[in-house]
Amino acid sequence: MFKGGQPVILLVEDDQAMRSLLCDELWDMGLRIVEASDGDEALQRVSETRPDLIVTDLRMPAGGLDYVSRLRTLAPGCPIILMTAFGDAKTKDEALQCGVAAYFDKPVRMMDLKATIRQLMGNHGGSDHRQAGK
Amino acid sequence: MEIQPKSDSLLILMLVGLAAGIFVLDLSIPRGAAIGVLYVVPLFLSFRFSQRTRVLLFAAACTLLTILGAIYAPPGSDLTYVVANRLLSLLVIWTVVLRYVQRSRQHAWQQESEGRLSAILRSAMDAIITIDDDQRITLFNPAAEQMFRCSADEAIGQPIDRFIPERFRHAHREHIRRFGETKVTNRRMGALGSVIGLRADGEEFPAEASISQLDTARGKLYSVILRDITERKRAEEALRESEERFKAFMDNSPTVAFMKDEQGRYVYVNQPFERRFSKVSTEWLGKTDEELWPPETARQFRANDDVALAGEAPIECVETVPDPTGGLQHWLVLKFPVTDARGRRYLGGAAMEITERKRLEAQLRHTERLAELGTLASGMAHEIGTPMNVILGRAEYLMQRTQEPAMKKGLETIIAQVERITKIMNQLLTFARRRPTARQPMDIRKTIEDSLEVVQERFRRHNIHIETDFEDSMPLVYADPDQMSQVLLNLVINAVHAMPEGGTLRLGLGLAGGQARMTVADTGHGIPKEDLPKIFDPFFTTKEAGKGTGLGLTVVHGIMQEHGGSIEVESEPGRGTTFTLTLPIHQAP
Structure with a gap:
């Protein structure tokens, strides 16, 4: 299903410690991890690396729902997992409207995140498979 | 009775002439004839003198002439007879004179007394009216003339009725008649001593009156003394009005x-x-x-x-x-x-x-504080979400990589504490981000029963007995059903927590003061008196650390306020706690 070799996951997170945590947690999942620290960088990495999955923060430089929409347009088939600190119901609704596959409120349990990643990688087919988790 | 002085001198001439004539007659007749008695005639005439001394002088002169007549008259009768005769004449003369003196004194006294009375009548400030048995006016003093605007000439002889308004005439007549039958000589007239008078020009006026009675040879005489109190009444009225106005002002203030x-x-x-x-x-x-x-x-x-x-x-x-x-x-x-x-x-x-104002001010301060808290919480949530995530994630990460029990225990604590913070933040955010109240007519009784149903399992587990006292046919309340469920669940769960050893939870629903009144009462450990004023404050909790966020009642309080309702708490440590809530009734359009 993947475009040859290891599947690529794009981690977009402006907080270095958080990004580092995500890298440490995901490195043994057999994925190639590409990192970006803000929205602009993320869009750039998307065109460069054509990721199979994107895990992204929402509130960060060049972030927000606009950024998520652009991401969606740029990588139409790629599932997006959105995380945001203590998001509210409205943000969650809007994010799902934008076509994200899964939504998590920080603090997110790594177990849950990894389970969702595994599930999305297994069903890699696009954003139809929407899941909201916490 | 007054005689002019010039008539006096004429009288003197006449009397002297008469006396001289009698003396000449006496001298021409032998002693013994009772000529002396004739002096009585001029003596009587002398009473016409304006001065009493002249009368006395004339009497003295007559006495002298009588004695002289006795001496110088031609001898006649026996001496004893003559003396007796002359003495008798003198006795007659002086008896007449003394009678005269007495009368003239009495007359003078009477004249003086009448003069005094007349002066009093003339100068009196009060109207003095006398009436006879037929209640006709016999005396009408100048003050009465002024008061009734009617001259004495016109008034005298008229019935007193003329000066009394038609409607009072009968009563007045009766009053005088009855007074006449009593032995009382003097009394006030009318109720409280005041009557209404009628002036000749038709104007009525209030007067203070007293009446007295006197029996005379010509029948009964009544004297009425009246004082016009129009001005006094007017002043009293003005004062009364002013007092009433002042009282009305003060009493409507x-x-x-x-x-x-x-x-x-x-x-x-x-x-x-x-x-x-x-x-x-x-x-x-x-x-x-x-x-x-x-x-x-x-x-x-x-x-x-x-x-x-x-x-x-x-x-x-x-x-x-x-x-x-x-x-x-x-x-x-x-x-x-x-x-x-x-x-x-x-x-x-x-x-x-200003109790209510103070309460509203406190409420406003509270609401403002909560709003600030909400803003603060939202801002803070964004900032601490990621660091908390890092702590949590790192702890989980290490947890998977260690077998050492002490390490595992420490990591578990870290994870539990992050979860605790997360819970508090979530509740705070629920409060800060709660949607606007969507009120609608709703059956609050059903919401109470539903809430009880949700917690049924816990009641059983904690051995809690439920008592309900719901008024039948409660009107609908106007409230947000979701928020009401939140309020009731919060209170019921608090009650369960307050009764770990079991107890009774009483729920009441009724009407009070045009509002729905709900009570949630437990028989739990109660709240210390000093904590009662703080229990709706954010982050105030009596539960042990980790069990409560201190926001539940803050949210409940906020919801009740938004509904235009209220929540109050009463508690007695060891006896239990009662929450009383009120909600507006739905007013059908």
């Missing part, structure tokens, strides 16, 4: 007002004051605050009174008064020194209750 003397005794309280504090006393005047209020309240009043009385300007203060329901009323009071026309000092006061 939105403020309670009072006045105390320098000893602190109430000398005046207005009606609003009496109404407002009717439970404290029904009688205020003459009493001091120390006799009426609890010592602490009285001390507070007295201290402010002293400050106001010591100065010249009003002072403004807030005083607290115990409420019959057990709370405290707050009053904004203006106190000021009052000096009356006689220089006496008083303390004046006007007060307005």
Whole structure:
């Protein structure tokens, strides 16, 4: 299903410690991890690396729902997992409207995140498979 | 009776002539004839003299002539006879003179007395009227003329009725008649001594009247003395009107007002004051605050009174008064020194209750604080979400990589604490981000029953007995069903937590003061008195650390306020806690 070799996951997170945590947690999942620290960088990495999955923060430089929409347009088939600190119901609704596959409120349990990643990688087919988790 | 002086001299000539004639006659007749008696004739005429001394002089002259006649008349009868005859003549003369003197004295006295009476009648300020048995006027003094605008000439002989308004005539006539039948000589007339008079020009006027009676040879005479009190009545009326106006002003004033003397005794309280504090006393005047209020309240009043009385300007203060329901009323009071026309000092006061205003201010402060808290919480959530995630994630990460029990235990604690913070943040955010209240007509009883149903399992587990007292046919309330469920669940779960050893949970629903009234009462451990005022404050909790966020009741309170309702708490440690909630009834359009 993947475009040859290891599947690529794009981690977009402006907080270095958080990004580092995500890298440490995901490195043994057999994925190639590409990192970006803000929205602009993320869009750039998307065109460069054509990721199979994107895990992204929402509130960060060049972030927000606009950024998520652009991401969606740029990588139409790629599932997006959105995380945001203590998001509210409205943000969650809007994010799902934008076509994200899964939504998590920080603090997110790594177990849950990894389970969702595994599930999305297994069903890699696009954003139809929407899941909201916490 | 007065005789002109020139007539007096004519009289003297005439009398001298007469006396001389009698003397000549006496001398020409032998002694013994009773000629001396003839002097009585001129003597009688001499009574016409204006001066009594002239009469006496003339009598003396007649006496002398009688004696001279006895000496110089030609001899006749026996001497004894002559002397007796002459003495008899003198006796007659002097008897007549003495009678005259007596009469003339009496006459003079009578004249003087009449003159005095007439002067009194003329100068009296009061109208003096006398009437006879037929109630016809016999005397009408100048004051009466002025009062009734009618001359004495016109009035005398008229019935007194003429000066009494038609409608009172009968009663008046009867009054006089009955008075005449009594032995009382003097009494006031009319109710409270005042009657209505009728002037000749038709104007009526109030008068004070008294009546007296006198029996005379010509029948009964009544004297009526009247004083026109129109002016006095008018002044009294003006004063009364002014007093009434003042009273109406004070009694309709939105403020309670009072006045105390320098000893602190109430000398005046207005009606609003009496109404407002009717439970404290029904009688205020003459009493001091120390006799009426609890010592602490009285001390507070007295201290402010002293400050106001010591100065010249009003002072403004807030005083607290115990409420019959057990709370405290707050009053904004203006106190000021009052000096009356006689220089006496008083303390004046006007007060307005500001309990409700204070409560609203406190509520507003509370609401503002909560709003700030919400803003703060939202801002903070974004900032701490990621660091918390890192802590949590790192702890989980290490957890998977260690087998050491101490390490595992420490990591578990870290994870649990992050989860605790997360829970608090979530609740805070739920409160901060709660959607606007969507009120609708709803059956609150059903919401209560549903809430109980949700917690049923916990009741069983904690051995909690449920008692309900719901009024039948409750009207719909106007509220947000979701938020009402939140409120009830919160209170019910709190109650469960308060009764770990089991107990009774009583739920009540009824109507009170046009609102729905709900009660949630437990028989749990209760809340210490000092904690009661804080229980709706954010982050205040009596639960042990980690069990409560301290936001549940804050949210409940906020919801009830938004609904235009209320929530109050009563609690007694060891006995239990009762929450009383009120909600507006749905008003069908």
